[in-house]
Every structure is written in structure tokens, then in C-alpha cells.
Amino acid sequence: MTVGLALLLSSCGDGKSSSGSGSGDKSEIIAIAADPLEYINPLNENGSPGIQVAMAVFAPLVTTDPNTGKLQNVMADSITPDKTSQTWTVKLKPGNTFQNGQALTAKDYVDSWNMTAQGSNAWKNNGFFSKVEGYDALNPPTPDGATPKPTSVKTLSGLKQVDDLTFTVKLKVPFSQFGLTLQYFGLAPLPEEVRKNPDAYKRKPIGNGPYKMAADWNAGDDIKLAKWDGYKGPNAPEAQSITYRFIPNADTAYNEFLAGNVDFVDVPPTKVKTFKSDAPDGWVTAVSSGANYLVMPAWDARYKNPKLRHAFSMAIDRKAFADLVGLSDPAKGLIAPDIDGYRDNACKYCDYDPAKAKQLLQEAGGFSDPVIISYSTTSATGQIFAEAIGNMLRQNLGLTVKYSGKAGSDITTLADTRKLDGLRFSGWGHDYPSIEDYLTPMFKSNGDANFAGYNNPALDAVLAKGDAEPDQEKAIKIYQQAEDIALEDMPLIPLYTKSNAYLHSAKIEPRVSKYVGVSALYATFK
């Protein structure tokens, strides 16, 4: 069937695009394989579909230049730290407005961010501001079961408007990477009109980005955007109009593309082996930002010995496992390959070597209990991946393996309370492209995403040194030392890094950047 499919489609990836594409028609239909959005509000959105649409309607302070990988100003004129990297001054470019005509000022940022930092509003990007001084006053601890009341304090003490175009952010502790974090689209400002009553604007966002809403958007509709003339930022996209169509079933979205009804689609996991022949002239791939791990529970003394962890690591055939996952590569370290500071020889214990693994296991004193692997039942492949790892541990190390399938959030809760018995999978994608955004969350003793419950004061000290180093080159070198410590202790066993693949119609050429991946929004038209 696969062969037939390829033959039938050899002409299909090209040529059959939706609108028969006259040369002047610069419109595209982008399929989003997710449930339809219910609102557009960048500050209350951290999922990929929502951020994807926010990227068209809103503009960030700064962004990563797709050609050089360096930070580039968008709404900001400059972002400068003080000597200690604790207080940051943001100056805005003059003359920018929102799509309703209101001038974009420092007040819009300060007020929008204060709203988000207010815990009782329950906006999803609240956590971003936990680094800012005064966050705790807006997010007092709530006893279990109580309703958080709006606090009397309404503003972050660390956030100060200096003049119409300048504001300062004071952090709780010095942080050399803060400037990088400001490229996050979830920090885009809302105009005053919207801030007064956000609920009324759920389906008619007013942004400051390259596109504005072109038509009413009701439940079940496509999102139709038209180019907005008022956008003065760099790298304005080419498309005159963009339609986002929600097709929750990814295989269906793929078929819609093959039928020529959409111009751009993600390749779903079920098609990673066939997409190149399905659309021979219309595919692109890019490394996705993130990495995937097997988590060793640091709270379980039986798994404490680093030699044991190295033994587990070397019993895993990463090449075969990456093939099973599809469109993936064996991991060679703890960070994603598209990040500054990535080394493809970082991990010394990631080669597949069953004999060495056995020897290490013996040196560690063996392991007689059954190894329990927990997997999320929320995804159809969780059990398959768990079994693959389990089979290798069983056959290469002679261990007994048991499996435990649970709801994803149950596993998280068990792990957070340090009650999870055995191994589990986890993955991390950075919020901003920095090696630091891998090491701090996952390996710092109080990290946000310290999956393993790992704690090593030596590593914390190295990270603090990196955070305080203003020179980025030097900072990266210091962070690499931290990565080495983490690999030596190996609370997380690196497994694979994933690529994403996309199909596009003949009339567009998506922008592909080794720094920011593939973008249909910034596609060029033929």
C-alpha cells in the first residue's frame, strides 16, 4: 500500500495547491493539527497552537534573527542589564501602535505584565514573572482548597515605568540570560481597551504584530488574518492573508494537504516514514528544540550509584530507539543540538555497549529488584517506548522489568511528591534558546522542572557563576561544566532529540532556519 501511495502521489506534493495560485495571490492556508483555539491572548497561552497564532497577531520585544541566531530588536530599541545583571532597562522604539490605533508605550507592558503576574487571574504565563522582584506579594500561598483572593498589591515592585518608552525590570537575583527570555511571544502586551475587559476580546484580539483579524471569528471557524500596515518591525512576512485551519486529527490534516486544500501541514508521527515520497518536492525538516530523557529517581537510594545509571545508559541502543520514535537522532548530551554550546561528544556514557554496561552494573553491585518503568497512557506510543527500553534493560543487563501505565498527570504528581517508584520518560523544550534553559530548570536543586529530584551543590554553584557572567561566550563555557557534572551523575539518561517535518504546497517556500526552525508564517511566495 505504501508503494502505491508513493506512485499515486508523485505529482501531488506539487502543483495541486488550493487556489490555483495566480502570481499576485499571496495568501496561504496553514493547517493546525490541534483542537480549535477558544481565545487569543498571548499572556494566557503557552501551548504551541496558541503561540503560533499569537506570533502572527502580536510582536515580541526582541527575537532571534533567523539568519545569524543573534538577538534582534523588534518592539524594543535596546535591552540593557546593569553591572550585576539584576536590573534590566527596556527602551521601546517610538512610533509603534496597536491595531486599534493606540500608541504602544511602556505602560502597556508594565500593566499587562502586572495583570499576568497576579495569581488570582490564573493566566498561563504567570510563572514567567516568578524571577521578578515582588512576585511573591501577588502570589501569596493559598491553603489547599481555598480560593485565591485578589491581593491588595496589584503591581510587581520590580517593574517600574520610567517614561513613555522606558521601563525597568528588577529581578530577585542576578540573571545574565534574562534578555534572551524576553523574546517569548507569551509576553506580548495588550492595549488598554483589552486590559479593561479581557473576556470581551477573547475572539477579537488587538495586537501589535504583522497581521490583524480579517473576519469575525466564531466557534468552529477558521482564523482569517490580513496583513496590517501599521507593523514596523523587522522581517515583515510576505503573505497578504493567512488562514489558520484547525484539523485536530493530524492524519486528516495530512490528507487535506495531499488533496491540495491547505498549503502547509505538520507531518504526523504516523507518516514519518512515508512523507518524502508522498510529497517529493514539498517537504522540509528541522531539528525541533528539545531533548528527551529517561528519568532516574534521585529519591530512591537503589538508583543512587552513578555507575548503575551509566550501566542503564549504555544498555540502550539509542540508534534503534531513535528509529522507533521516528525522525529522531540519538542524544549525545543533555541539550538540544540547535543550542549555542551544544557538543556532540558531551556524553561519555551514551554509546551502546552491552558488555561494558554489564560490567558497570556488576561494579555497582547489581540490581535485584524489578525495575519499574512508568509510562503515560495519554499517548498511544507511551507503552511502546517503555517496552522498548524495558526489553533492552532486560536482555542486556538481565534485569526484571515491570511496566506501569498511568495518566500523564498522575505520573507527574507522583514524581513531584517523590513517590514514583522507578523510571519514567520526560522531555524538555526550551522557552528561550540558551543552554542555561536546559540546565537550570532540570538540574538546579530548586529547578522548575527538576524531574529527577536531583540535588548537587557543586552544580548549583557552577550555574550561579554562569548566571552572573555577563560575557555570553564565557557564560556558555561555564554552563558546559555544569552539563558535564550532570552527565557524570546522570539523573537523566539522554535518549533522543527529535526533528520535525512539514509539507508545503508549490506556491510557498517556508522559511527554514537552523536557529528558529521552520516557519510557514514567514514563507516566501513563488
Place this chain on the structure above:
Amino acid sequence: MSETSQVFGAETQDLEGRTLSNTQLLRALLRKPQFVICLVLVLTFFLMAAVPRLFTSVDPHFCALAKSAHSREPGHPFGFDIQGCDYFANVIYGARPSVLVSLVAGIGGFVVAGILGLLAGYFPGLVDTAISRVADVLFALPGLIALIVILNSVPNRSIWIIVAIILVTGWPQGMRVMRSTVFSVRNREYVLAARSVGVPPLRILRKHVFPNAMAPLLAMTTLGIGGLIGLEAVLTFLGVGLQPPSISWGSQFGVAASYRESPHLFLWPALFISTMTISFMIIGDSIRDALDPKLLR
């Protein structure tokens, strides 16, 4: 199956005064070639479920991930599964849970739905109301949620729990079909006649109503046997199916649904499941025909 035919055989013996011994019944059945073929097939599946070692000497748990989903090669007639284990051995070993589910849930469901449908259809009024309203409740409860909740809350998902839930939540459908046929049989002449001469209700039910009303339910049950294995596949797909190291056709189906570019993963269990289901269906039809009091005239 022989046990089942004995049960039905016993029913027939004193049906309307005619006698048909078990041997006669068996002889009648064995004269039908389709029955014999299907019986052999089903017995083969039972044997496979009971003693898989007879069919393959390969260890189904020996896997080489590098061979994941490879197609067949010498010594591995069905190729390899997604974990790189020999697929032939896995399909053979997968028979046990699937045969158990289909058999126990199928026969159990037939008995439960049959008895309740008989009672509800024959005793309108309080009995019917009680049974039908309970069925309403069960029918309206989303069965899939019940499965997910219960399977998630038990520490070890076993085939028996799946069977039990299928039995508890599945009977209302069959009950309603049985009830409807009993409605039409209840007022037939021979039932009225039996009632008028004072034959006790249970005897009437057993001898006159059940044999004449069970055909549609039996058709539904035999057809549903494949569906039961399919249900186990859905459970695997939802992540609440049998966990490794259990092997079953259902979970093989569930895995194949995620890896559609390797059709052989789906082909072999599908072939086994449908062969078994069809066999059950034809056996069911044959037995029904052989037992049918009306056809024996």
C-alpha cells in the same frame, strides 16, 4: 464448544415430546462440512491458547529493536513486531487472552442477556420494569468511561477484570433484543396452550420460549465475538489495555494502529481474529439450525 452443545442438546431432548439424543445432534452437525472446518479451526485456536509452545519454539519475548517492524525473513514467517520480536511467536502467544475474552465474555454475555431478556419479555409489569430501567441506566452510562475508570484504579489490569466490566456494562443490548423476540413468542399458540394446561412458567420459559426466541441473540453474540477482541484493541489504544509482558491480539491491533506504514503488523492478528469470529458465527448458525425445533419437523 462441546459443553455448549450438551447444554443445548439437553434443551432439545424433551422439546415438544420429540427426542434427539446428543449423538444424533452431533451426527447431524458433523454432516455439515462448514461446521467441521470451523470446529477444527476453533479447536486449533483453543489449543493455541492453552499450549502455545506446540506451535512455535521461538521465545516471543526475545527482541532486537534494530529489527523493529522488519518484514518476514527465513525463520520468521510473519516478520518482526514493532519491538523487533518474532511476530509469528507473538501472534501465537497472543491467542490466550483474546480467546479468553471472546469466549468468557461472549458466552457469559449470552447467558446474562438471555436470562434477563427472557424474564423481562415474559413477565411484563414489575419484572420487565425493573430489568429494563436498570438496563436504561447502564446503557446511558458511557461504557468507555467506566472501563477507563475501573482499569485505571486496579493495580494489575487482568483479562478477568476486562471480562467482568464487559459483562456488567454490555448485557442491556442483548437483553433488549431477547426481550423483543420473547414478546412475539410469548403469544404463540404453543405457549398459550402450555400455559392453559398449567405448565409452570419456568418450564414454559425453558422449553418453549427460550429455544424459539434465542436465535437473534445468538446471531448477535457470535457476531460480537470479533468486536470483543476489537474492544481490547481500543483499550490498548487508549492506554488501559493489557500491559506488557502480556501479549494479545488486541494489543497487537492497538500497536498496529499507531504504525500504519507496516501493514503486516495489522494483517496477521486481523486474519486470526476474523477467522476465529467467522468460525464462531458459522458454528453458532449450525447449532441453531440443528436444534431448531421447527426445522426438525
Place this chain on the structure above:
Amino acid sequence: MIRFILRRILAAIPIGLIVTLGVFALVFAMPGDPLRELAGDKPIPAAVLAAKRAQYHLDDPFIVQYLLSMKDMFTGHFGTTFAGADIADQLRLRIPVTLKLATLGLVFQWIAGLLFGLYAGFKRNGVMDRLLLLATLVVLAVPGLVLYFTGQYLFGVELKWLPVSGTRDGWPMSYLLPAICIGITGFAGLARLTRTSIVDTANSDFVKTARAKGLGEQRILWRHVLPNALLPVVTLMGIDFAGIFAGAVLAESIFNLPGLGQFMFQAIKLKEGGVVVLLSTLAFLMFILINLAVDVIYGAIDPRVRNV
């Protein structure tokens, strides 16, 4: 008759309450924390979690949560889903979609099932009977998923006769393909049952008597066999009808039809008790009405069954 219907409707009220309570309890007992599930991998600040939990009453005891969602349901203030969708909006959007899909799907299923079943039943062991057996085999062997994707690929992508997915082409174009798929996956059961029932009835005493009386075959068929054979058939059709709201999940998902089945599936995944209860109540109402109709139809088909 009127009294019978009234009695059944009155009886449905307490059963409905039991059903809502049962459904809510099931959802409540489901594992997993919906808010964490929604948040994905990213850690959520405790204050945000607490605010969300309060907004959806997730910290209240079970019975309070249940009563609150019943209150919402009866006052028509459905509120929003955890993901932020307006539930009333969703119902307005989804109920017509599901009704259109279900009717069309059932029409295909019933026509194919009845035609095949009747014909195979009258001509037992004839060509059509064997064909039916073969068709049943194929339907059993090919799971819905494969059938749906193949249909979509063949008629939508390759031949372009019908839309691939979505509702943009309106009724009936957008619904034809999924409805045919539903028809194919479901007709075999109905056909087998019809066949068996016809064969069973055709051999019974009263038909033989009729034949002995010298009545014409056509008359025997329409006046004696069919009415008696149809009772289980009508029952199964009712069960199918009631079940299609849940059964259409797969079709709705693959053909991207925003119907109730998908809504229910989402709600179950996220443990949204209120939404699940609301949808279950809708399904229950349909079910009660259909069952009532089926029981009334019994009487119309076979007068002896009346007064049930």
C-alpha cells in the same frame, strides 16, 4: 397508550438523576489532574493552579461539585470548558453536526442492513446469503480506522469526488463519506440479525399454517413473516440509533466534523464532569425517547404485544 407513555416519562426522571450522579461519580473517580494535563510539560505556579481549581470548583467535595453542575445544567448557565470554550456555543455548533451525521449514517446502515438481511433471509444459502457472510467477514477484519482512512484517501484525496474533511461543503456533501463509512461498519450486524430473524420466523408454525391454507407467498411474506421477524430488528435499530452519538467519535475525528462525540471524548480526557454529565443527559434523553418509540412500534407491528 397515552398513559403508558406518560408512565415511562415519569419513570425516566429518577433514572435520569441516577444516571447523572453515576456519570459524575465515574468522571470524578477518573485518575489524572485535568489542569496539569492542560498545562503540558511546563510547571504551573501554585497560585495559578489554585485560582483555576477554584474557578471550576475542583476543590469542593464531590456532592457539592455535582450539585453545582446540576444547577448549571438546569439554569442553562453552562459556563466554559477548562480550555475556555463557551459550552452553550459549542452545543449550538455541535448538535446539528451530530444530528446530520447520525441521520445520514443510520439511513445508509439501515437501508444496507435491511436490504441485505431481508434478501439473504428469504433466499437462505443463496448467492446473497453467501455474499453477506463474505461482507461480514471483511467488515469484521477491517477495523473502522483503516476503512475510514482508506475511504478518505480514495474518494477525498485521490478521486476528489467528496471533501476530505470538515463541514465547509455543507449538508449532504460533507457528510456523505463519513456516513457511508458508518453505514458500512454497522450494517453487517443488522443484516445478520435480520436474516436470522426472518429465517426463524419463516419456519414457524403459523407461517406453515398460512402456507397450508394456500395463501400466496407474497401475502405470507408481508402479512405473516415480516411483522413477527421485525421485533428484534427494530430493537437493534433503536440500540444503534441511541449508540450512534457515542459511536460517531471516530468518524467525527477522522473527518474533522465538530460533533458531540468529539466533544464528549475531549471532556472525558480532561475529566470535565459537568460537560460529560450534560452530554450524557442529552444522550439519555435521546435513549429514553428512542426506547419509548421502539416499544410503541412493537405494538404497531404486532398487535399482540400491545399493553406492554
